[in-house]
Amino acid sequence: MFETLPVGAMTCNLDTFEIDYANPCSIALLESIRDTLGFDPVDIVGTSIDVFHKNPAYQRGLLSDAAQLPHKARICFGTEWLDLHIHALPDSTGRVSRALLVWAIATAEVAKEQEEYRLQRMIDDMPVAVMTVDPVSFNITYLNETSMRTLGQIKDLLPIRPSELLGASIDVFHRHPEHQRKLLSDPANLPHRARIKLGSEVLDLQVTAVTGTDGAYLGPMLTWSVITQQVAAEARIQQLAHxxxxxxxxxxxxxxxxxxxxxxxxxxxxxxxxxxxxxxxxxxxxxxxxxxxxxxxxxxxxxxxxxxxxxxxxxxxxxxxxxxxxxxxxxxxxxxxxxxxxxxxxxxxxxxxxxxxxxxxxxxxxxxxxxxxxxxxxxxxxxxxxxxxxxxxxxxxxxxTPDMEFRLYERVRLEGKLREALTEGKGLFLFYQSITDIETGRITAREGLIRWYHERRGWISPVEFVPVAEESGLIDELGIWVLNRACQDAAGWDDDVRVAVNVSAKQLGKGTLATNILTALVRAGLEPSRLEIEITESALLADELDCLADLRRVRDLGVRVALDDFGTGFSSLAHLRSFHFDKIKIDGSFVQDAIQRPDCAAIVGVLADLGKRLGVTTVAEGVETQAHLDLVRAEGCREVQGYLLGRPAPSSRDVPLVAALNRLQIQVSDVA
Missing domain, CATH: 3.30.70.270 (Reverse transcriptase/Diguanylate cyclase domain)
Structure with missing residues (x-):
């Protein structure tokens, strides 16, 4: 039906706000306004809906709120007017996931009327008084809203009421009507500016000639203001300026x-x-x-x-x-x-x-x-x-303090070097730390941890350079590098152990994470079930709905999702309710203190029991001693991670290079 409609029909995906269907009539109509578009109409599918509106945020808000649909509007697009109808398209579950836009270019007559109406409203809303006069009868043919308000304030100085001025002679404003008529009748006298006294008030007047498209004189337009009001207006302008x-x-x-x-x-x-x-x-x-x-x-x-x-x-x-x-x-x-x-x-x-x-x-x-x-x-x-x-x-x-300036300059230099490392693919490594099943002792996953060797400073902690990547916008590029390297390494392992990758809060909510993950899996030939992404609770604090939508798309690929550093963020239980995580990792700070502090041990036990009730695997981080291991086993944790069972280590192909870099760093330290 849409293919044969004589009007444009397009559908928009409300998750990405991209056009995912356009009928032939849409393509033809867009071809007629091709110069306004900025792209080839045949490429409309996949284009953001934002190209059709001066205020994309307003448009997205309208499309996202089913309560506002259906919606009808006439919008100006370049030099054309578009008649637009928007309808909600619910899916089989009742969720409004797409919107239907039916539209057509308004006829020349309608467009002309719309433009005339727009100009009329512009004149009506002008902050100065505007009047037009017939050049033959010298009767007033138009007064804008500001004229009526201004004249209402000096109505006692007029011979007639302001409401009676439309159609009345312009002579009421001048003590010498003959001079005024002579001035207004000949466009050669215009433009003209003067100040005239009306009773106790002084009017600042400017007269310009209004001409038709053929150049013919249609009559004068008078813009004016009472000087006392002008002073107030100037004060308001000063207020707005300062x-x-x-x-x-x-x-x-x-x-x-x-x-x-x-x-x-x-x-x-x-x-x-x-x-x-x-x-x-x-x-x-x-x-x-x-x-x-x-x-x-x-x-x-x-x-x-x-x-x-x-x-x-x-x-x-x-x-x-x-x-x-x-x-x-x-x-x-x-x-x-x-x-x-x-x-x-x-x-x-x-x-x-x-x-x-x-x-x-x-x-x-x-x-x-x-x-x-x-x-x-x-x-x-x-x-x-x-x-x-x-x-x-x-x-x-x-x-x-002066060291802040030094740290800023260092940060700028660090950002430049990190950008260079990503471009050239040098100095970046993934180290892997095992996650082990407590009962069987079998490794269930290896977490990929980013490492960077700086040619001047040696090994730089992720705590230092990851925030730089997040603030500079490099985190997406760094995240893609980590995904690709982790999937490639895991595809070459002899066992079927999963690989876990940390995802920054800055990578969520953009609608690109699932695509980047799918690309990495396909390139490496890795099964989705062997990849696990880890996010922290803080990642869900801003733009939570967009972040959860990203996580659901990742889950739909067959990739597992873990909640990292659990218990240290905000609204932990609310997050567990809003999304079913495959795994929760108990923050290592609780495990570290659990030996001396019964309250921390109790927290570990409560979180482990919570995971068991939800059917979620619980991993105790920070297990560094046998005492830690015995405690988390007693509290019911299923998996553990920490130095006791394995320190982070490079992949087999990177072992020789990392060893050489470590020797080089020792030599540089000795010289220093």
């Missing part, structure tokens, strides 16, 4: 102007705070932008209330970032304020009658002249201190 519209705090431009002005003063002393809200993105994504805006306004109110010291400027730089300038202050005063603000910001926010939200704040502190007197340098150092505060666990502040 202050944030949501919070009424100073904006980024005003903040920079004040900073430069203060630093230019002799003997300047000032404190600078950079503030970033912890957890705001999660609140904003899960509760909606309206709640997010309310929360930002409440934070601004608290900052304003606590920054009352004379000469203090509070600004919103954008998003959830704020900055504070403190005049005649040093590190001590700025640090005291930072500590106070952290305590204030973490207090719960009552955004609705029955809804309380909690966030935190990380703050970077710098001061002049201690940390510089140049604005760019001072800003960058406050930003470095903020980065250090977030790295320290958030909900804290840090004052800039």
């Amino acid at each position: 202050f944030d519209t949501l919070t009424a705090l100073a904006n980024r431009n005003t903040f920079r102007e004040h900073l430069n002005a203060r630093l230019s003063s002799p003997d300047c002393r000032l404190g600078l705070l950079f503030i970033d809200l912890d957890g705001f993105k999660f609140v904003n994504d899960s509760n909606g932008h309206l709640v997010g805006d309310i929360l930002l306004s409440r934070v601004a109110d608290r900052l304003r209330a606590h920054c009352v010291r004379p000469g203090t400027l509070v600004a919103r730089l954008g998003g959830d970032e704020f900055a504070i300038l403190i005049a005649d202050a040093g590190v001590a005063e700025a640090s005291a304020l930072a500590e106070d603000l952290i305590r204030e910001i973490v207090r719960p926010y009552q955004v609705e009658v029955d809804r309380r939200l909690e966030i935190g704040a990380s703050i970077g502190v710098a001061a002049a002249p201690e940390h510089g007197t140049d604005s760019e340098l001072l800003l960058s150092r406050a930003d470095m201190a903020l980065y250090a505060a977030k790295a320290a666990g958030k909900k804290t502040f840090r004052v800039f």
